Amino acid sequence: xxxxxxxxxxxxxxFRVTRDGPEGGPGGGGALHGHETRAPGSIxxxxxxxxxxxxxxxxxxxxxxxxxxxDWHRVxxxxxxxxxxALLVSASVAMHLATRAAREGRxxxxxxxxxxxxVGAAAFVASQLWxxxxxxxxxxxxxxxxxxxFFYLLTAMHGLHVLGGLVGFAFVAVDRGSGPxxxxxxxxxxxxxxxxxxxxxxxxxxxxxxxPEIVRYICGTD
Amino acid sequence: MAYADDAHxxxxxxxxxxxxxxxxxxxxxxxxxxxxxxxxxxxxxxxxMRLQLGFPxxxxxxxxxxxxxxxxxxxxxxxxxxxxxxxxxxxGNYLIPLMVGARDMVFPFLNMLSFWVYFLSVxxxxxxxxxxxxxxxxGWTLYPPxxxxxxxxxxxxxxxxxxxxxxxxxxxxxxxxxxxxxxxLQARTEGMTxxxxxxxxxxxxxxxxxxxxxxPALFVSGVMMLLDRTLGTSxxxxxxxxxxxxxxxxxxxxxxxxxxxxxxxxxxxxxVALPAFGIVSDLVSVHSRKSIFGYRTMVxxxxxxxxxxxxxxxxxxxxxxxxxxxxxxxxxxxxxIAVPTAIxxxxxxxxxxxxxxxxxxxxxxxxxxxxxxxxxxxTGLFLGNVSVDIPLSNTYFxxxxxxxxxxxxxxxxxxxxxxxxxPKVTGRMLNDTLGQVHFWITFIGTYAIFxxxxxxGVLGMPRRYYAYxxxxxxxxxxxxxxxxxxxxxxxxxxxxxxFVFNLAWSLRRGRAAGSNPWRAASLExxxxxxxxxxxxxxxxxxxxxxxxxxxxxxxxxxxxxxxxAPPEAxxxxxxxHASQGVVA
Numbered sequence: 001x002x003x004x005x006x007x008x009x010x011x012x013x014x015f016r017v018t019r020d021g022p023e024g025g026p027g028g029g030g031a032l033h034g035h036e037t038r039a040p041g042s043i044x045x046x047x048x049x050x051x052x053x054x055x056x057x058x059x060x061x062x063x064x065x066x067x068x069x070x071d072w073h074r075v076x077x078x079x080x081x082x083x084x085x086a087l088l089v090s091a092s093v094a095m096h097l098a099t100r101a102a103r104e105g106r107x108x109x110x111x112x113x114x115x116x117x118x119v120g121a122a123a124f125v126a127s128q129l130w131x132x133x134x135x136x137x138x139x140x141x142x143x144x145x146x147x148x149x150f151f152y153l154l155t156a157m158h159g160l161h162v163l164g165g166l167v168g169f170a171f172v173a174v175d176r177g178s179g180p181x182x183x184x185x186x187x188x189x190x191x192x193x194x195x196x197x198x199x200x201x202x203x204x205x206x207x208x209x210x211x212p213e214i215v216r217y218i219c220g221t222d
Numbered sequence: 223m224a225y226a227d228d229a230h231x232x233x234x235x236x237x238x239x240x241x242x243x244x245x246x247x248x249x250x251x252x253x254x255x256x257x258x259x260x261x262x263x264x265x266x267x268x269x270x271m272r273l274q275l276g277f278p279x280x281x282x283x284x285x286x287x288x289x290x291x292x293x294x295x296x297x298x299x300x301x302x303x304x305x306x307x308x309x310x311x312x313x314g315n316y317l318i319p320l321m322v323g324a325r326d327m328v329f330p331f332l333n334m335l336s337f338w339v340y341f342l343s344v345x346x347x348x349x350x351x352x353x354x355x356x357x358x359x360x361g362w363t364l365y366p367p368x369x370x371x372x373x374x375x376x377x378x379x380x381x382x383x384x385x386x387x388x389x390x391x392x393x394x395x396x397x398x399x400x401x402x403x404x405x406x407l408q409a410r411t412e413g414m415t416x417x418x419x420x421x422x423x424x425x426x427x428x429x430x431x432x433x434x435x436x437x438p439a440l441f442v443s444g445v446m447m448l449l450d451r452t453l454g455t456s457x458x459x460x461x462x463x464x465x466x467x468x469x470x471x472x473x474x475x476x477x478x479x480x481x482x483x484x485x486x487x488x489x490x491x492x493x494v495a496l497p498a499f500g501i502v503s504d505l506v507s508v509h510s511r512k513s514i515f516g517y518r519t520m521v522x523x524x525x526x527x528x529x530x531x532x533x534x535x536x537x538x539x540x541x542x543x544x545x546x547x548x549x550x551x552x553x554x555x556x557x558x559i560a561v562p563t564a565i566x567x568x569x570x571x572x573x574x575x576x577x578x579x580x581x582x583x584x585x586x587x588x589x590x591x592x593x594x595x596x597x598x599x600x601t602g603l604f605l606g607n608v609s610v611d612i613p614l615s616n617t618y619f620x621x622x623x624x625x626x627x628x629x630x631x632x633x634x635x636x637x638x639x640x641x642x643x644x645p646k647v648t649g650r651m652l653n654d655t656l657g658q659v660h661f662w663i664t665f666i667g668t669y670a671i672f673x674x675x676x677x678x679g680v681l682g683m684p685r686r687y688y689a690y691x692x693x694x695x696x697x698x699x700x701x702x703x704x705x706x707x708x709x710x711x712x713x714x715x716x717x718x719x720x721f722v723f724n725l726a727w728s729l730r731r732g733r734a735a736g737s738n739p740w741r742a743a744s745l746e747x748x749x750x751x752x753x754x755x756x757x758x759x760x761x762x763x764x765x766x767x768x769x770x771x772x773x774x775x776x777x778x779x780x781x782x783x784x785x786x787a788p789p790e791a792x793x794x795x796x797x798x799h800a801s802q803g804v805v806a
Contacts, residue, residue, distance in 0.1 A: 040328035044404045047434065051396055055438035058485070062442060062478055066457060071473030143454040146473060153449065 039181075045188050049195050052161060056199050059157060060206055063150050064215045075140055075147045077208045080131035084124050085204060091120025092197040095190035102183045111173075114186055117193055118169045121162050128159050154203050161199070165192050244330035245756050246315045249337045251647065253311030254640075257304050258722070260344050264299035265715050267292045276708025278689050278701075286688040287375035290359030293686070294376075295351075297362030298384070301490065302391060303344055305632050309497040310395065310433065311340060313639055314402050314426045316647065320746035321423045323411025323764045323786075325757045327401045336401070339394035343387045350376065350383035358384045361686065363483060366458040366476050370451040372465055385448045392437045392444075402430040411745075413766030418785070418795065420744045420770040421520055425500020428528040429493045435532070436489035443482035450474070480542055484535035491628050492531040496524055498635035499566055502588045504770070505638050506570050508742045509585035510577025511781050513771035516569045518797055523562035530559045540608050541615045549608045556606035560599070567596060578774065578781075582740070583657035587638030590665045591631050598627025601676065616686070619679025622672045630668045637664070637721065644725070645739050649752050650732030656724040660717055667714035674703050743782045743793075744770035769795035 066072075098113035132152065140148040172185045240248060271292045274284045284292075315333065319326055327333045350357040359375035360368060368374050370381055406419070406427045419427075446457040450471070458479040459471035507514040514520060536544060536552040570592055579585065601623040605611045614620060637660070644652050678700055683690070690696050738747040750760040764786040772783035772793030783793035 040404050040408045043407050044329060044400050047400050047403050048396075051400075051434045051438060054435045055441060058439050058442045058482065062446065062457070062482060065478050065481070066475055069473045069475065071456070142449070143456075143470070146456055149449070149455040149457065153446070153455075157445075 039184055041184065041188055045192060049192070052195070052199070056157070056203070059154055060202070063154065063206060064210065064218075066146055066150070067210070067212045067215050068219070069146070071146065072212055073145050073147055074211070075135070075145065075151055075207075077204075078131045078134040080127050080134055081204060081208070084127040084131065085200065087120050087124040087127055088197050088200055091117045091124060092190075092193045094120055095186075095193040099183075099187045099190040102186045105178070107178045107182075110186060114169075114189065115173060117189070118166060118173060121166055121169070121193065121196070125159055125162055125166075128155050131155070151207055154207065158196070158200055158203055162196055165189075165196060168192070242334060244326075244334045246319050246327045246330070246333060247647070247754065249333050250312050250314075250316035252337050253307055253315060253340065256341055256344055257308040257312060258725075260299055260348070261304035261308075262718070262722070263348070264296050264304055265718060267296040267299070269712055269715050271296065272708035272711040274688065276705040276711075278691070287356075287359055289688045290361070291357045291375050291380070294359050294361055294364075294384075295347075295357050298388075299347070300629065301362065301494070302388070303347060305494040305628075305636070306395065306433070306490070307340055307391075308636055309494055309632070310402065310426065310430060311337065311398055313422070313497060313501065313636075313643075314398070314430065316643065317422055317746060318402055318405050318426060319409070320646075320749065320754065320758060321420050321744055321770075322406060322409065322414050323745050323759070323766060324405055324409035325759060325763070328404045328409050329401050332397050333401050336394050336397035339390060339397065343390035343394060346383055346387040346390060350380045350387075353379040353383065355379055360384075363480075363487070364447070365483075366447060366450065366474075366479050367460065367462060367471075370447065370459075382448065382451060385444045385451075388444045389441060389448075392441045395433055395437055399430045399434045402426065403434065411763045411766060414745070414785075417518065417521065417797075418766060418769045420500070421503035421514065421517070421524070422497070422500040424521055424524050425496040425498070425503075428524045429496040432489040432496070432528055432531060433493050436486045436493070439482045439486035443479050443486070446482075447479065477539075477542060480539050481536070484538045485532075487538060488535040489531045492527060494628060494632045496527065498591065498632040499524065499527075501635050501639045501642075502570065502591050503566075503573075504744065505584050505588035505635075505642055506573050506592075507771050507773065508642075508740050508744075509582055509588070510574050510579045511773045512573055512577040513769075513773055513796075514569065515572040516565070517769065517771065517795065519565055520569055523565045526562040527559060530555060530562070534559060537606055537611070540611045553606055553608050557603065560603060560606075563599060567592065567599075582641075583652070583654060583661055584638045584642035584740075586658075586661045586665070587634045587641065590661070591634040591638065594626050594634060594668060595631040597673075598623060598625075598631060602627060614679060616684050617679035617681075618675040618683050618685050621685050622675035622679060625672045625675075626668075630672065634664070634668075637661070640725075642740065643746075644728070645735030645752075646746060646749075647753055648729055648732070649735055650728050650730075651735045651739060652728045652732060653724050656720055656727075660721045660724065663717035663720075664714055667710050667717065670710035671707050671714065674707055678703060741780070741782050743772050743784050745785050748784050748786055767791075768793050771795075 094113045095117035098110045098117060101107070101113060102110035132155070135148065135151065140151070142149050142152045169189055172182075172189050175182050175185060239245075243249060243252075270284060271289065273281050274289050315327070318324070355376050355378045357376050358364070358369065358380035360370075360377075360381060364381070364384070370377055374381075376384075406423060410416075410419070443458075446455075449455045450457050450459050454470055456471045456474035458476050459469070459474040460476060461472040462469055503514050503520060534552055534556045536548060537556045540549060540552075574589075601619070605614060605620065605623055641652055641657055644650075679685075681696070681700060683696055683700055690701070735752065737749065737752040740747070745764060745766065746754075748764060749758055766785045767787065767789040768783065768785055770785055772778075772785075774781050775783055775793040778792060783791045787793075
């Protein structure tokens, strides 16, 4: 039990440990080794989502604190923000379908849905740039009004996280396999897409509806 | 299930083995070398400051601008690019996989990337010495509005490079941090439960979590200040007149920057302190041949300190002014941190009590740490109280406090750790005589430098000043004291060259160490080869049956029992443990 076999294509150095026995060997107690249930990538992604959550929370706190000053002028959301939202929702749905199909072994369908999810996210970024252009045409430049500065800053930060996701997506998109590893990777993509959507919805809510009055009410400073 | 994917090859050529290496041990050494090199720059800068303070006006090339640039770069280099990088990137990388019985970090490629991105951040930082206007002189806290306005040295290019470098560093630290956390959670070998991990791993693990949660605050403030500087946004910049001109900035909040900065800045103290706590626990136990006292309370104390450190940041801002209720809250949380910290100090002392203490160089550094940390911690109790902090905050008392508690203390542990693990990294011992000389000069020197600063502070001597001419309340004796401190600083700095020489000399000439020169029980000393090969453990991963502190077990043939010795050897952890049932 608990055999570790090591591939020996190259004498020193290469190691590829496989565990094919169940847990519970001497001293094991079964209280360790997440390998069986969760790949490192999964924990790694949760940890990264924690970092990103911390990052966006702090940006939002800064946004709310800066709002409480007399030079704050609200910026109306450009209509492209809704297009972006719709695109990101569809991308997230597509990713969800891809995961489900992959788990059921329907890899052709999974790969198609995965690609749709990627295209949806790319289209989201394009739509966000369009929104920037629309605002810019209305003379909302980054420097003239803090509300505008924050709009550009928060959407840019979120957009960078989408682009980072697309880099990860590219690795999964070229994965032609159908084994558990591929299925897991598609699942990780989907989870990150849902996370990006959740962050965007919170940002959209803050950009669109958070007002100095609400901030003052929450902080008890009115 | 595949543990490591196919991309994880053993190194083939010089380039893949030592440069673009994905082996955690090589990356650890790379991180350590770069951190020590940039740390030497930091030491040199501190000596340049001391030249001015000890011998004011004698050195023409140190004008006020230069002085502030030295102060700023010294602080930032020491806190971020030396201590953070060395504890997490150096010790974390080397020790985590070896101590938990893993073959490598779980994401080796990301790990390599982490080092090179860190290296890039160092290059960007140091390049600011060579741009027009020189590096920023805004102070390591980079408070706006002064940081980006004319009048502060380096306001044109230096500050931009500093902020860019910090943002790059945070990317590197995040990539490394994801690795360390995931490796601790996922790659522990059989039997290595969380509550059997050596405290060094616990300290580094918790510090990494703090880094992952707190560095984003520096990222946010860095990016926003960068935009204020380059695009003219007003996140932090209020409406103001500078050099007789009304600026375009309006409505920004400098206080917002302070909150963000210290929301990072205080956890940062524990990002360098927690690994030091962990490493000291291990050094004290190994070199006094006693199991660590209160292992579980040590773990809980690390967790408690980690959590508390996120809710004390505004104690750095008492002088910025705040609602008295906030002041009360932050003073209270600050003082509460003393409880878990004191538990740790008691446990170290009780571990030493009646131990078979070996005054090896690592042990000397560990004991020295306890002493400097207690001194620095006690002055922390003074400064944690708002009413005491306000008069002392802008004096040398604070300089003395934070250097004792988060400058000298962690660096003593860095030295102790390097003397302790160098034999595993290289297979050779560091020269003991040089080590003793290095220790005594450094230890006595740190007291000679920083202890008198407490008196200067109580005397009211303001910190951050370039010169102290014509202040009637500063007596002549304070100037003499400053000269004496400067001389001590030069001697201590010179002693660090002995250390660097020792590192290089012992690499080839040092006494062969064997696999376990300290007769330590933790897993990293039980590798089949020393230095460990790529993959660390040969064909079979070790199986762990006990904690890392089985020393001087009665009736055992030796005075330590390795973590992976067969279960019959005894020496199990005192607390009931899930796997003991299996063993018995």
